[in-house]
Every structure is written in structure tokens, then in C-alpha cells.
Amino acid sequence: MAVEGSDQVRDTERLADDAAGVARAAELLRAGRLVAFPTETVYGLGADARNGRAVAGIFEAKGRPRFNPLIVHVSDSAAAERLVDLPEGALELARAFWPGPLTLVAPMKPGSGIADLVTAGLPTLAVRVPAHPLAQRVLAAFGGPVAAPSANPSGQVSPTTADHVLGALRGRIDAILDGGPCPVGLESTIIGFDGGAPVLLRPGGVAVEHIEAMLGCAVRSEPGEGISAPGQLASHYAPAARLRLNAVSPVPGEAWLGFGPDPAGIEGPALNLSPTGDLAEAAANLFAYLRALDAEQPQDGIIATAPVPDHGLGRAINDRLARAAAAR
Numbered sequence: 001m002a003v004e005g006s007d008q009v010r011d012t013e014r015l016a017d018d019a020a021g022v023a024r025a026a027e028l029l030r031a032g033r034l035v036a037f038p039t040e041t042v043y044g045l046g047a048d049a050r051n052g053r054a055v056a057g058i059f060e061a062k063g064r065p066r067f068n069p070l071i072v073h074v075s076d077s078a079a080a081e082r083l084v085d086l087p088e089g090a091l092e093l094a095r096a097f098w099p100g101p102l103t104l105v106a107p108m109k110p111g112s113g114i115a116d117l118v119t120a121g122l123p124t125l126a127v128r129v130p131a132h133p134l135a136q137r138v139l140a141a142f143g144g145p146v147a148a149p150s151a152n153p154s155g156q157v158s159p160t161t162a163d164h165v166l167g168a169l170r171g172r173i174d175a176i177l178d179g180g181p182c183p184v185g186l187e188s189t190i191i192g193f194d195g196g197a198p199v200l201l202r203p204g205g206v207a208v209e210h211i212e213a214m215l216g217c218a219v220r221s222e223p224g225e226g227i228s229a230p231g232q233l234a235s236h237y238a239p240a241a242r243l244r245l246n247a248v249s250p251v252p253g254e255a256w257l258g259f260g261p262d263p264a265g266i267e268g269p270a271l272n273l274s275p276t277g278d279l280a281e282a283a284a285n286l287f288a289y290l291r292a293l294d295a296e297q298p299q300d301g302i303i304a305t306a307p308v309p310d311h312g313l314g315r316a317i318n319d320r321l322a323r324a325a326a327a328r
Ligand code: TXA
Pocket: 039, 041, 042, 043, 044, 045, 068, 069, 070, 071, 103, 105, 119, 122, 124, 125, 126, 128, 148, 149, 150, 151, 186, 187, 188, 189, 190, 192, 201, 202, 227, 228, 229, 230, 231, 232
């Protein structure tokens, strides 16, 4: 039955990666319920994007302090183009990177049917075609646009496994479709357009260098981002422990998050994002390793993190580490 609010505890169904699980997920979405599902980036918390009440449930479940605009997931570019007017550059990027970890922000078409809460009243809509096979099957079975932010309580680290989602949202959402760990591990890259010129709103799973190469022009970053900026809140990806960035090695008492060869003599809890210095592997491990080290540290503990090169996916990794480190 319809759930009145986040205070009401409901059983969260754990759905398997099979035909029955996908059918149940689609059935729940049609009924205006909340279903978490895997994408190649992170787990999303999905609701029917045309159902305002269902979308409101996302904000309740996440405990979002205000209505930030959400990304709408669709099964292909044709479905995206029914919702937004993609400028020429966006069409090029869609052809090159969809399905995949790229979100495009573009003017919403009149009569799109998207609930006002999804855009928080903005004239633009963020759309993405996820590549994860299970996300694709849910979108096909549901047959409509699915609004989905990352499936974590507001301000916490994004989930890359079903257990991460359940750990925080069990009893607050109707179901989770378990597709195993997310292969990319970082949220999508978000690109908007300002008078036709591409603007980076959030670094993510597609390296900006690849986008620039595809478009044949530089992509300006917009760190201010204003209205559309939950990803820009200083402490958006915050573990409980504090982070010490660009550390050479941990001092006694600190946990260590390495990248590339570890320094000698580490004694405390330690994990390495990628001993070989592979940025894709590091991205896939980032959120799970932050959680794991956080769980081993006291509330006021410190996680020292090795420097990560600031190019390709490293730029998105550094963006998330900087936010996690920000004072709150
Ligand atoms: O990888 C991802 O993008 C994941 C998966 C689940 O798809 N989703 C995700 O959603 O990270 P969320 O809600 O955590 O972040 C959505 C970001 C926010 O920073 C929001 O400000 C931006 O998208 N956004 C949404 N609509 C926008 C708009 N109309 N203009 C500018 N930014 C927008």
C-alpha cells in the first residue's frame, strides 16, 4: 500500500538479478514505489519520473535537505530526445558515450510529463542512458523515465554495492535489485551547455579529456554551479572520519588509502585503490574503500590518502576526495 512518509518503516525487498526480479522492480516503479538498482556508476534510487508523489518519496528516503534536481534515466537516445532538446554538441556526446556514465543537461521539452520535483523547477533536465545491463532491463520493462539520484542518505558516500544501499536505506525504500558491485564506481560526468558551449558541471565516469577530444574544443568547468549544485556542497561525499589528502605516508593512528606502490612500514588499517596506479581500478574501489576504512576508524579518526594524478578519471577521484575531506 502507498507509504505515507519516511517515518513509516516498510520491508525492503531484495530482488535478484533475474527475470522475476526485473519484473517486480518494474511493477513497483509503476505503483509509485522506490526501487534501488545498479548502474555502471553507482546504485540509483529510482522512482517513476512522471509521478510527483513517487519522486517526493526519493527526497524523503534520502533525507535531502532541499529539493535538488535529479537525473532521469532512459533506455536510449530516442527516449532522451522525447524529453529534452539536445544541442548539437550534446547529440555528438550522446552518440559517442551513451549508453554510459555521462549525463547531459538540456532544455526540457514542453509536455515531457516529467514531474516538477525532478527538475526542482529548472527549465533544464538532466538525462542519462545507463550502460549497466540490469538498469537497461529495468528501464525496458518499466517503459518510462526513471528519476534516480545515488541511493545513499544525503551527504554520505555513494553506494557501489547492494549492501551499502541496504545498510543505510533498509526500511525506507521498497526494494533493491542486487546486481553486484558497480564497475565504474564513480558517478556520471555531467555536461551542460551554455549558449551551445559545453560546461563541466561534475567530473565523473567519462574523462573530460575524452569529451574534449570528441567535441574538438575545451570544456569549461563551472565550480560555482549554483542552483544545480548538491554535488558541489563542500562535504557532499563525507565519511565520518576526516581525510588528510596527498599524504606521503600515514602517521601512527591514521588509516591509509594508497594509490600506486605503498610506502614501507604501514601499521594501521590500510587499503590500496590500485597498487599498479590504474585510475579505472581506483575509481571502482574508491567509495567501498572509504567506507571500509571509515568503519575501522573512530569518529574523529583520520584517513591519510595518497596523491592521485589529476587527469582522466583521476580528476573525478580527486573531486570526490576533496569533498570528503572538506570540513563540516
Ligand atoms: O552516476 C550518476 O549520475 C548517479 C547514477 C544513479 O545515475 N546519479 C547521481 O545522481 O549521481 P545525484 O542526484 O546524486 O546527482 C545528480 C546531480 C546533482 O549534482 C544535480 O545538481 C545535477 O545532477 N543535476 C540534475 N539536474 C540538473 C539540472 N537541470 N541542471 C544542472 N545540474 C543538474
